[in-house]
Amino acid sequence: MRHGYYEFQHRTKIMAGDLALEKIPAELKSMEVRHPMILSDRGLEQTGTLKIVLHALEEGGIRPQCIDTDIPRDSSLSSVKRLAGEYREKKCDCIVAVGGGSVLDTAKGVRMVLSQNTKDLTHLAGCESLKKGKEIPFAAIPTTAGTGSESTLVAVIKNDKSKIKMEYISYYLQPDIAVLDVRMTQTLPKRLTASTGMDALCHAIEAYTCIQKNPLSDAYAFAAIEMIRDHLFTAVQWGGKKESRLAMANASMMAGAAFSNSMVGIIHAIGHALGGVCHVPHGDAMNILLPHGMKYNYKVCREDYAKLLLPLAGPEVYAKTPEKERAKETIRIVINMRKKLHRICGLPTHLREAGVKPEDFEKVAETAINDGAMIVNPRAAGIEDVLKILAKAY
Numbered sequence: 001m002r003h004g005y006y007e008f009q010h011r012t013k014i015m016a017g018d019l020a021l022e023k024i025p026a027e028l029k030s031m032e033v034r035h036p037m038i039l040s041d042r043g044l045e046q047t048g049t050l051k052i053v054l055h056a057l058e059e060g061g062i063r064p065q066c067i068d069t070d071i072p073r074d075s076s077l078s079s080v081k082r083l084a085g086e087y088r089e090k091k092c093d094c095i096v097a098v099g100g101g102s103v104l105d106t107a108k109g110v111r112m113v114l115s116q117n118t119k120d121l122t123h124l125a126g127c128e129s130l131k132k133g134k135e136i137p138f139a140a141i142p143t144t145a146g147t148g149s150e151s152t153l154v155a156v157i158k159n160d161k162s163k164i165k166m167e168y169i170s171y172y173l174q175p176d177i178a179v180l181d182v183r184m185t186q187t188l189p190k191r192l193t194a195s196t197g198m199d200a201l202c203h204a205i206e207a208y209t210c211i212q213k214n215p216l217s218d219a220y221a222f223a224a225i226e227m228i229r230d231h232l233f234t235a236v237q238w239g240g241k242k243e244s245r246l247a248m249a250n251a252s253m254m255a256g257a258a259f260s261n262s263m264v265g266i267i268h269a270i271g272h273a274l275g276g277v278c279h280v281p282h283g284d285a286m287n288i289l290l291p292h293g294m295k296y297n298y299k300v301c302r303e304d305y306a307k308l309l310l311p312l313a314g315p316e317v318y319a320k321t322p323e324k325e326r327a328k329e330t331i332r333i334v335i336n337m338r339k340k341l342h343r344i345c346g347l348p349t350h351l352r353e354a355g356v357k358p359e360d361f362e363k364v365a366e367t368a369i370n371d372g373a374m375i376v377n378p379r380a381a382g383i384e385d386v387l388k389i390l391a392k393a394y
């Protein structure tokens with residue numbers, strides 16, 4: 001907490017663990033709704049993941065009013081508009097979203113249109129532009145363990161015309177319920193488990209070092225890192241291990257709650273730019289940039305990085321590492337995690353492996369310094385600084 005004052009809100013009810021999906025019907029009924037719009041994507045429909053949710057709803061006496069799986073890979077304003085129209089037309093009374101970051105962000109967008117009673121979301125972009133509006137009960141069921149979108153107050157939705165990814169930040173975007181059930185992530189491939197897990201780690205580390213950090217975001221970030229340490233590699237290598245899948249789902253949700261109330265920093269600022277300019281998948285960008293961003297912030301984050309050695313490496317390593325060495329050891333461990341993930345599933349550790357070309361750097365740097373996450377980074381950065389980071393990460 002660097003300015004004395006802070007705000008923290010985590011209004012989402014977490015339903016996590018065995019048979020969590022089966023608890024949804026009673027929860028919806030307690031909110032006096034029973035006609036959900038189900039949002040998901042084609043992939044989850046084909047793999048049977050969506051069917052598990054539908055079955056749990058039906059068993060509890062909830063029959064979807066409509067099911068729409070036509071959601072693009074990048075959530076977009078046009079699909080949000082279309083889906084909001086469908087919600088009204090089919091007279092739904094709540095939203096149940098099943099998917100990764102894109103589906104959940106689309107659902108947040110649909111809920112925004114309906115609750116704010118607007119046709120156009122463009123003027124609501126940015127920080128805290130929303131009023132409470134009409135209540136639209138919303139259950140988020142993540143199928144990856146990384147974005148934390150089920151507990152965040154952030155939605156990223158692409159403007160189809162300008163191609164710009166619009167960022168919406170408001171406490172009114174947090175879902176009413178987040179359902180963490182291992183049946184949703186158990187079949188996630190190794191590489192996606194790894195990249196989304198590293199995204200969660202970035203959320204926790206950046207939340208812990210961001211200028212808006214506070215005692216509660218610290219607690220969530222710290223606990224998330226411990227769980228990632230203990231469970232990420234098991235989840236990647238032995239995806240069927242329920243304990244590790246659930247731990248990663250919890251870690252992702254907690255890291256989401258942490259950064260929602262603290263924000264992120266330079267790693268996300270550059271990562272967003274790499275996504276927009278070079279289409280690097282978010283988790284891959286996070287994995288590549290993490291140690292480079294940490295090295296850049298080292299000067300001002302040494303104490304925090306030293307403290308993070310405890311959750312990241314465990315008490316034994318922490319105790320035997322001299323105090324002066326702890327911050328560097330934290331970065332070294334992050335580098336080793338990346339090497340190990342690269343060996344296991346080929347997760348890229350360099351920008352060149354992700355198809356980025358040096359001629360893209362200028363545009364990426366320009367975009368990154370204008371990203372909202374850059375404002376809250378603990379160390380100021382200009383174009384030259386970002387270019388140096390990109391060169392090192394190449």
Ligand SMILES: [Fe+2]
Pocket residue numbers: 147199202203268282286
């Ligand atoms: Fe992220």
